[in-house]
Amino acid sequence: MRLFMLFVALTVFLGACGPATEKSETKQGQETKQTEVNSEQGFPVTMKDARGEDITIEEKPKKIVSLIPSNTEVLFELGLNDEIVGVSNYDNYPKEALEKEKVGDMAVNVEKVVSLQPDVVFAHGSAMGSSPDAFKQLEDAGVKVFVIEDATSFEQVYNSITTMGALTGKQVEAEKMVDDMKAEVAEIAEKASTIEEKDRKVVWVEVSGEPEIYTTGKGTFMDEMLTMIGAKNAAGSETGWVMMSEEKAVQLNPDVIVTTYGYYDKEAAQKVLKRPAWQNVTAVKEKKVVDVDSDKVTRSGPRLTEGLQELAKAVYPEVYN
Numbered sequence: 001m002r003l004f005m006l007f008v009a010l011t012v013f014l015g016a017c018g019p020a021t022e023k024s025e026t027k028q029g030q031e032t033k034q035t036e037v038n039s040e041q042g043f044p045v046t047m048k049d050a051r052g053e054d055i056t057i058e059e060k061p062k063k064i065v066s067l068i069p070s071n072t073e074v075l076f077e078l079g080l081n082d083e084i085v086g087v088s089n090y091d092n093y094p095k096e097a098l099e100k101e102k103v104g105d106m107a108v109n110v111e112k113v114v115s116l117q118p119d120v121v122f123a124h125g126s127a128m129g130s131s132p133d134a135f136k137q138l139e140d141a142g143v144k145v146f147v148i149e150d151a152t153s154f155e156q157v158y159n160s161i162t163t164m165g166a167l168t169g170k171q172v173e174a175e176k177m178v179d180d181m182k183a184e185v186a187e188i189a190e191k192a193s194t195i196e197e198k199d200r201k202v203v204w205v206e207v208s209g210e211p212e213i214y215t216t217g218k219g220t221f222m223d224e225m226l227t228m229i230g231a232k233n234a235a236g237s238e239t240g241w242v243m244m245s246e247e248k249a250v251q252l253n254p255d256v257i258v259t260t261y262g263y264y265d266k267e268a269a270q271k272v273l274k275r276p277a278w279q280n281v282t283a284v285k286e287k288k289v290v291d292v293d294s295d296k297v298t299r300s301g302p303r304l305t306e307g308l309q310e311l312a313k314a315v316y317p318e319v320y321n
Contacts, residue, residue, distance in 0.1 A: 045166055050125035050147040057144060060169040061119035065103060067131075068124040071148055072097055073301035074161055075122070077177055078170040085116045093295065093303070108134040114141045120167065125150030151300040152219050154185065160300060177302055184305040185228065188312055191319055192230035201315050204234040204254035204283065207241065207294075208261060209268060210275075213249060217242050221304065222260075222297060222311075229312040229320070231256075246277055256315050257283040260298070262291035290314040 046056040065086035066072040072091045075084055081096055089105045091097040103112045108131055113121060121138060123131070123145055135145050146167060151157045158178045165174020205222045208214035216222040217238030226233045234252040235242060259268040269289045278284045292314055296307030312320040 042166060042171065043169065047146070047163060047167060049145075050149040051128065053147075055144060055146045055167075057120055057146075057167050059119075061167070063116065063118045064168065065113055065116055065118040065121045066091070067103065067108060067121065067127065068148075069093070069097075069295070070299040070301045071122040071124060071164070073299060073303060074164050074177075075168070077302045078165060078168060078173045080168060080170065083168070085118060086113060106131065108138075110134050110137045110141075113138060114143060118143060120144045120146055122164065123147045152221065153224055154181075154221075154304065157300045157304060158182070161302070181302065181305045185308065188228055188308055188320075191312075192228060195230040195316065195319060201231045201255040202234050202252070203231045203256045203258055203315055204249065204252060206257060206259045206261075206268075206272070209259070209265065209271060210246075212243055213246060214241055214243050215249070216240075221300070221307075225297065225308050225311050226315075228308060229315060231315050246275075250277055250281055253281055254283050255286075255288065257281075257289040258311065258314055259289070259291045260294040263294055 043060055044056055044058045046054055049055050062083060063085045064075060064080060064083045066075055066084065067088050069088060069091045072084070072087045073093055076094050076096065084097075084100055086101045086103040087097050089102050091100070091102075101112070101116060103109050103116070106127060108127075121143055123135060125147055128135075128147065135147070138145050148160050148163065149156060151160050158181070161178055162171070162174045165171045165177075203226055205216050205226070206213060207216060207222075215235045215238070217233070217235045217240055219240055223233050223236065234249075234254040235244065238244075257269075257272055259272060262268040265271070269291045272278065272289045273284055273287065275284070283289055292310050293307060296303045296310060298307075309320070
């Protein structure tokens with residue numbers, strides 16, 4: 001781009017020398033611009049997917065199928081509405097996703113996918129254990145399958161976005177998306193730095209209620225988010241998604257309780273407040289129990305920073321509001 005801008009400046013300068021030069025230089029400028037556009041698309045492009053397979057996309061995809069909501073959100077944010085021809089049964093955002101053909105859930109409808117004749121299918125690392133046969137069937141049918149890694153951190157999400165951008169000819173859009181997300185994270189981090197150690201809240205994140213209570217430990221988005229906003233994870237000594245007894249959870253005595261399953265249980269927060277065994281827990285006594293949008297805090301896509309902001313306001317309303 002710098003070379004192109006220098007070339008344009010030179011063209012303008014030489015244009016002042018006479019009309020004959022102006023016509024020639026303008027034509028060359030158009031040719032240079034077209035060359036740069038083709039170069040930006042970067043096709044054919046070969047990248048390694050989550051399986052360790054080298055996948056080559058020969059030209060900009062005209063038909064795309066996504067097998068998981070997080071991939072779908074990224075693809076729509078990249079401006080690929082027209083190219084997306086199929087999505088998973090769980091895709092609910094943006095609203096345009098509801099209008100796309102459904103191709104199954106963890107059990108992929110292979111015949112349906114093949115019938116859509118996609119140039120590339122974006123699968124996900126979380127399904128490698130349940131859908132390897134489906135991936136093979138699609139590839140045997142001549143369909144390109146690229147498996148996006150199962151991201152568990154913001155940095156991995158950034159990598160997934162730039163990968164999908166490169167494979168769809170949307171590098172510029174992908175880089176802007178990542179830059180915007182990083183800027184929002186930096187804004188949160190700046191405010192978090194003002195919270196003194198003695199004022200940092202201990203937060204219990206509940207991703208599933210009774211009778212089997214689940215929380216999140218290290219190696220999850222929620223754990224990283226809590227650190228980003230200047231809070232402490234009550235279950236920080238655990239790893240991954242953990243089922244915990246009510247007795248142990250109560251002993252952690254969190255300052256704030258955040259539930260993430262209000263989308264299917266509208267009374268999630270109220271039910272926590274009414275638990276008899278939890279009445280002496282600080283968060284319950286002070287009525288600091290809040291539900292946040294599960295999709296925003298668990299999907300590895302562009303709305304993850306919205307989830308970060310929502311979580312920050314739930315834990316520290318006086319800082320982030």
